[in-house]
Amino acid sequence: MRISLQSFMRTGVLGEIRIGMTPAEVLELTGAPERGDITLQDERRSAWTFGDIWIGFNVFAKEPRVCNSIEWIPDAPEISVPTRFELVDWDLRADVAIDEVLTMLNLQGIRFRRDSFPSSLCERIVLSSGLQIVFMNERLNSFGIFKFDSSVTVPNV
Numbered sequence: 001m002r003i004s005l006q007s008f009m010r011t012g013v014l015g016e017i018r019i020g021m022t023p024a025e026v027l028e029l030t031g032a033p034e035r036g037d038i039t040l041q042d043e044r045r046s047a048w049t050f051g052d053i054w055i056g057f058n059v060f061a062k063e064p065r066v067c068n069s070i071e072w073i074p075d076a077p078e079i080s081v082p083t084r085f086e087l088v089d090w091d092l093r094a095d096v097a098i099d100e101v102l103t104m105l106n107l108q109g110i111r112f113r114r115d116s117f118p119s120s121l122c123e124r125i126v127l128s129s130g131l132q133i134v135f136m137n138e139r140l141n142s143f144g145i146f147k148f149d150s151s152v153t154v155p156n157v
Contacts, residue, residue: 001029003053003081005090009110012129012145014070015085017055019147021067026055031084051081054144071144092143098123098135 001015008014016029033048047056056069072079074094081087105112111128125133134141
């Protein structure tokens, strides 16, 4: 499966993986995860990992189990993915500065909103696709799209 950074930023779809897919649909595209059904601290989702890519699923009994998050959690300077994933134009590094990201978004013509939370040393960039780029203590913390309830939200950018 080909994974494009530019496409992910513009659409919120990673390769062919999108919010709302069932676990079976994700498995058909990705094959078995390296680790599966990791319950995350927020307890609203469990996750499968594919290198540094995390695919999250809701764990609410009253709703069908579907993908509700797709994110890159950088553990190393460069993104790591299984060989069955082909990275295309992924030039984002874990040590990227927030100003570099803002410049890249402006050059690509991608609309965004920047949120600052000084008390937590957190900054978030929300793209028009819904994708969020989160910095903690001026370090890239996560890069992904999240949908934790049944309502549809459109970012105010």
